[in-house]
Amino acid sequence: MKIYKESLDAMLAIVRDYTQQTTDMEIERRVYDIIAEVRTNGDAALKAYSEKFDGVSIEEFKVPQEEIDAAYESLSDDLKAALLKAKTNITEFHSREIEQGFVDMDTPGIIRGQKVIPLARVGLYVPGGTAAYPSTIIMTALPAKIAGVKEIIMVTPPQKDGINPAVLGAAKLAGVDAVYQVGGAQGVAALAYGTETIPKVDKIVGPGNIYVATAKRQVFGQVDIDMIAGPSEIGVIADDSANPVHLAADLLSQAEHDPRARAIMVTTSESLANVVSDEVERQLKLLPRESIARPAIENNSYIAIMDSIEDMFTVMNEVAPEHLEIQLPDPMNYMSLVQNAGSVFLGAYASEPLGDYVGGTNHVLPTSGTARFSSPLGVYDFVKRTSFTQFTKERLEEVAKHITTLARTEGLEAHARAIEVRFEK
Amino acid sequence: MKIYKESLDAMLAIVRDYTQQTTDMEIERRVYDIIAEVRTNGDAALKAYSEKFDGVSIEEFKVPQEEIDAAYESLSDDLKAALLKAKTNITEFHSREIEQGFVDMDTPGIIRGQKVIPLARVGLYVPGGTAAYPSTIIMTALPAKIAGVKEIIMVTPPQKDGINPAVLGAAKLAGVDAVYQVGGAQGVAALAYGTETIPKVDKIVGPGNIYVATAKRQVFGQVDIDMIAGPSEIGVIADDSANPVHLAADLLSQAEHDPRARAIMVTTSESLANVVSDEVERQLKLLPRESIARPAIENNSYIAIMDSIEDMFTVMNEVAPEHLEIQLPDPMNYMSLVQNAGSVFLGAYASEPLGDYVGGTNHVLPTSGTARFSSPLGVYDFVKRTSFTQFTKERLEEVAKHITTLARTEGLEAHARAIEVRFEK
Numbered sequence: 001m002k003i004y005k006e007s008l009d010a011m012l013a014i015v016r017d018y019t020q021q022t023t024d025m026e027i028e029r030r031v032y033d034i035i036a037e038v039r040t041n042g043d044a045a046l047k048a049y050s051e052k053f054d055g056v057s058i059e060e061f062k063v064p065q066e067e068i069d070a071a072y073e074s075l076s077d078d079l080k081a082a083l084l085k086a087k088t089n090i091t092e093f094h095s096r097e098i099e100q101g102f103v104d105m106d107t108p109g110i111i112r113g114q115k116v117i118p119l120a121r122v123g124l125y126v127p128g129g130t131a132a133y134p135s136t137i138i139m140t141a142l143p144a145k146i147a148g149v150k151e152i153i154m155v156t157p158p159q160k161d162g163i164n165p166a167v168l169g170a171a172k173l174a175g176v177d178a179v180y181q182v183g184g185a186q187g188v189a190a191l192a193y194g195t196e197t198i199p200k201v202d203k204i205v206g207p208g209n210i211y212v213a214t215a216k217r218q219v220f221g222q223v224d225i226d227m228i229a230g231p232s233e234i235g236v237i238a239d240d241s242a243n244p245v246h247l248a249a250d251l252l253s254q255a256e257h258d259p260r261a262r263a264i265m266v267t268t269s270e271s272l273a274n275v276v277s278d279e280v281e282r283q284l285k286l287l288p289r290e291s292i293a294r295p296a297i298e299n300n301s302y303i304a305i306m307d308s309i310e311d312m313f314t315v316m317n318e319v320a321p322e323h324l325e326i327q328l329p330d331p332m333n334y335m336s337l338v339q340n341a342g343s344v345f346l347g348a349y350a351s352e353p354l355g356d357y358v359g360g361t362n363h364v365l366p367t368s369g370t371a372r373f374s375s376p377l378g379v380y381d382f383v384k385r386t387s388f389t390q391f392t393k394e395r396l397e398e399v400a401k402h403i404t405t406l407a408r409t410e411g412l413e414a415h416a417r418a419i420e421v422r423f424e425k
Numbered sequence: 426m427k428i429y430k431e432s433l434d435a436m437l438a439i440v441r442d443y444t445q446q447t448t449d450m451e452i453e454r455r456v457y458d459i460i461a462e463v464r465t466n467g468d469a470a471l472k473a474y475s476e477k478f479d480g481v482s483i484e485e486f487k488v489p490q491e492e493i494d495a496a497y498e499s500l501s502d503d504l505k506a507a508l509l510k511a512k513t514n515i516t517e518f519h520s521r522e523i524e525q526g527f528v529d530m531d532t533p534g535i536i537r538g539q540k541v542i543p544l545a546r547v548g549l550y551v552p553g554g555t556a557a558y559p560s561t562i563i564m565t566a567l568p569a570k571i572a573g574v575k576e577i578i579m580v581t582p583p584q585k586d587g588i589n590p591a592v593l594g595a596a597k598l599a600g601v602d603a604v605y606q607v608g609g610a611q612g613v614a615a616l617a618y619g620t621e622t623i624p625k626v627d628k629i630v631g632p633g634n635i636y637v638a639t640a641k642r643q644v645f646g647q648v649d650i651d652m653i654a655g656p657s658e659i660g661v662i663a664d665d666s667a668n669p670v671h672l673a674a675d676l677l678s679q680a681e682h683d684p685r686a687r688a689i690m691v692t693t694s695e696s697l698a699n700v701v702s703d704e705v706e707r708q709l710k711l712l713p714r715e716s717i718a719r720p721a722i723e724n725n726s727y728i729a730i731m732d733s734i735e736d737m738f739t740v741m742n743e744v745a746p747e748h749l750e751i752q753l754p755d756p757m758n759y760m761s762l763v764q765n766a767g768s769v770f771l772g773a774y775a776s777e778p779l780g781d782y783v784g785g786t787n788h789v790l791p792t793s794g795t796a797r798f799s800s801p802l803g804v805y806d807f808v809k810r811t812s813f814t815q816f817t818k819e820r821l822e823e824v825a826k827h828i829t830t831l832a833r834t835e836g837l838e839a840h841a842r843a844i845e846v847r848f849e850k
Contacts, residue, residue, distance in 0.1 A: 025454070025457055028453070028457070029450070032450055032453070078826075078830045079830055079831070079834055081827065081830075082826075082827035082828075082830040082831045082834075083831070085824065085827045086827065086831065092529075093529065093537055096527050096529060096539075097539070099524075102521050104517075104518065104521060104785075111757065111771070112518055112784070112785055112786060114521075114522070114801075114803075115760060115763070117763075117764060119797070119798055120764065120797070133835050134831070134834065134835070135831055135835065166834055202797045202798040203798050217642070217645060217646065220642060220645060220653075221642065221652070221653045221793075221795065223798065224795075224798035224799060227646070228645075228646045245846055246843070246846060246847055249839070249842050249843040249846045250843050252839045252842075252843070253837070253839045253840045253842075253843040255839070256837060256838070256839040256840070257837075283839075283842070287838060287839050287842075288838045289836075289837075289838065289839065293839065331815065332536065332813075332815065335540060335813060338540070338542075338811060339542060339545065341811050342811065342812075343811065343812045343813070343814070344811060344812070344813040344814070345813075345814055345815075346536070346813060346814065346815035347815050347816075348818075348847075349816050349817060349818045349820070349821040349847060350814050350815050350816050350821075351821070351843045351844055351847065352843065353828055353832060353837075353840040353841070353843050353844055354814065354816060354821060354824070354828060354844070355812075355814055356828075356831075356832070356840060357827065357828045357831045357832070358824045358827050358828055358831075359537070359814045359816070359824075360529075360537055360814070361537060361812040361813075361814055362812065366809075368646075370646065370649075371809070371811070372544070372545070372627045372809075373544055373627040373628050373648065373649035373809055374649060374809055375809045375810035375811075376539075376810060376811075376812050378539075378810065380805075380810075384791075384796070384797075384798055384799055384800045385800035385801060385803065385805075386763060386766050386767065386768065386769060386796070386800075386801075387767075387768045387769065387780075387786040387787065387801050388757075388760060388768070388769040388770075388771060388786075389768070389769070389770055389771065389775050389779065389780055389784045389785070389786055390756065390757065390770075390771035390772050390774075390775050391772075391774050391775050391779060391784070392774060393773075393774045395774070396774040396775075396776070396779060399510065399779070399783045401503075401507075402506065402507035402510045402511065402782065402783050403507075403778055403779060403781075403782045403783055405503045405504055405506075405507040406504070406507045406508070406511065406559070406560055406781075406782045406783075407778060407781070407782070409504055409507075409559065409591055410558050410559070410560065411713075411714075412678070412681060412682075412714075412778075413681070413712060413713045413714065414674070414677045414678045414680070414681040414708075414712050414714065414718065415678045415681070415778040415781060416778070417674055417677075417678075417708070417712075418671070418674040418675050418677070418678040418776045418777065418778050419776055419778055419779070421670055421671060421674045422671055422773075422774060422776065
């Protein structure tokens with residue numbers, strides 16, 4: 001792995017260079033055309049795109065319930081047990097995220113508050129092929145269930161040899177109400193606008209390729225979306241107390257996701273940096289996905305040697321990693337230094353894959369530096385708020401002058417009159 | 426106003442026809458080019474666009490603090506008092522929106538939780554000219570302040586005769602840290618990517634024209650944004666107990682915002698529908714902004730006569746209005762029927778303009794049907810969450826098998842090894 005030993009400012013500039021994002025206008029336009037076509041021609045457009053992009057001719061988009069039930073039954077006992085454990089732990093953790101509204105009745109004659117209301121219908125996007133992760137289905141569907149969403153539907157690209165049974169089984173376990181076999185930008189468009197067979201949803205969540213991500217961005221506003229998922233990332237903050245074999249294995253666990261994945265370690269120890277770098281190379285050669293992990297390690301990953309604990313956190317907050325491991329003694333003490341990270345793993349035994357599956361926290365996390373402003377997927381993503389206000393005549397009269405002053409300052413005479421008309425004789 | 430008396434299904438179809446949204450690919454491309462130019466050339470691009478679009482040659486983007494202080498001092502006592510009252514009430518209400526993280530330590534050996542962290546820097550977009558509303562500045566800046574955001578900056582288009590003092594005064598009152606005179610898509614691009622003089626932010630909030638809205642959508646992902654604001658809307662649910670003069674005035678208060686604004690009333694009373702329709706016409710003729718309000722009323726607004734209270738709410742939930750007035754006896758009883766609305770105004774004296782200024786609730790609200798999935802702007806929009814997990818070796822060992830089973834099902838061998846390496850002799 002590339003090792004940097006730079007000043008703090010120089011290191012921050014290097015971090016920024018690694019995180020530049022770009023948009024491709026050609027993809028934007030192709031996705032725009034696909035969405036327009038689905039809006040106009042509905043199911044017929046979906047059929048045409050499925051033949052063109054997936055090479056599959058679809059008669060029925062909706063996967064029959066019997067196929068879903070059979071898929072679940074076909075799973076091994078070990079896999080069922082693992083999925084059930086994940087479900088239990090995710091449910092436990094996410095139940096703490098349930099939010100309540102409030103009512104403020106402190107002032108006589110005024111009632112004000114906020115009501116928290118679950119979204120009515122949510123759509124999950126699940127990628128096809130090797131990126132079809134059953135764990136992601138439970139990570140996206142369960143928070144929606146816990147929030148009280150009434151209907152959860154799922155789209156996933158059709159496969160020549162049928163949809164992965166683990167995906168269908170996880171959908172059943174997570175309480176998904178219907179599965180439709182349609183993917184890509186056309187699948188996103190169907191969820192956003194609805195077709196003859198697929199109902200439109202209020203929010204679309206889940207990862208996908210660049211076409212899916214672009215489509216999600218384009219339909220944002222028509223429906224809500226979760227964050228646009230980029231390549232996986234792991235950041236590790238470690239000192240000499242950490243085990244380099246563990247560190248290397250953790251760095252590689254994210255590198256194996258994607259050639260564009262990033263594994264970044266920051267340490268105060270030059271010797272640890274060297275040992276981990278060698279250990280990454282040793283373990284990398286033994287990995288079945290070496291061809292994916294190697295470009296991730298060689299092109300996007302690095303170790304930075306810094307002078308102090310504070311500088312390590314400053315650099316890592318600039319990275320704003322999806323996953324952050326703090327492998328320092330008494331790691332909880334450093335939570336106050338974390339400004340930007342999706343999910344933090346504390347100490348020697350909170351290895352990042354724990355959080356991917358059964359730790360209880362969500363694994364749908366902000367990537368590409370978006371932890372600066374966004375959160376792990378949670379129950380709060382599947383509710384919205386409505387505020388409400390009731391004033392008596394007397395209470396309105398007390399503030400009437402302020403309202404009419406502000407309205408007229410803004411040139412909004414009808415606003416002022418709506419108040420005044422209530423006090424005319 | 427147009428009056429419909431249709432079956433529930435027919436009325437729902439009519440509502441859907443009114444709420445269709447479109448995107449303009451030509452505007453998308455022009456905005457894309459502007460953003461690319463600002464990313465490449467920074468301040469020089471901003472200067473060129475300000476000359477081209479605003480007809481103003483800018484030397485210094487940053488408005489001097491003395492100019493801001495002087496603007497505040499120049500405001501009338503009435504306006505200062507109104508802004509201060511608004512600030513007090515908004516602060517009171519929004520302080521209830523502060524969220525806490527949590528720590529789950531119920532299982533020995535496991536610590537899991539969530540930390541709520543304020544965004545570091547937020548950018549407000551404030552439109553120029555007649556749409557420069559001081560009230561919107563306090564509605565956007567105060568929740569960010571209450572959330573704990575350290576730095577709030579504002580961009581607003583340059584004006585040939587200087588920026589509106591009410592806008593600068595409100596910025597001072599709301600605690601905005603810096604004001605830059607740059608607007609349009611280029612202003613949004615500057616906030617998203619930063620230039621030599623304007624620092625990049627974590628989130629951009631505030632309304633704007635179609636170029637601003639398109640730019641916000643395009644930079645979403647690089648930064649967070651609030652919802653894309655469409656034309657204003659008011660929905661009114663009323664029966665014979667309501668005062669038609671008040672109702673007409675309230676409908677017009679939103680119609681005067683924009684020729685594309687929508688004012689929609691649903692009632693069980695045919696006679697009320699007729700009287701309100703006539704009263705709207707009578708009051709409309711007396712409005713200074715009649716030329717704006719008339720097309721809004723004639724093209725986008727209507728009254729629907731329905732058979733029952735339930736049907737009124739079903740239709741209004743399909744509209745999903747930005748503002749909803751419930752002018753029925755005991756209006757609070759009907760909050761349970763509200764699925765989709767930005768802010769609800771209950772009873773005869775909660776006229777909608779109360780919420781625009783001093784009621785305490787936020788006036789930045791979801792429009793164009795987006796109340797289906799989004800919320801009033803609030804303190805929750807200016808924080809993000811980070812989850813954290815700590816497991817002892819024993820606790821990890823208990824779930825190790827589940828993790829490796831799931832990892833290998835998903836073809837992620839390095840994930841499995843990151844766990845197993847911790848238990849090797």
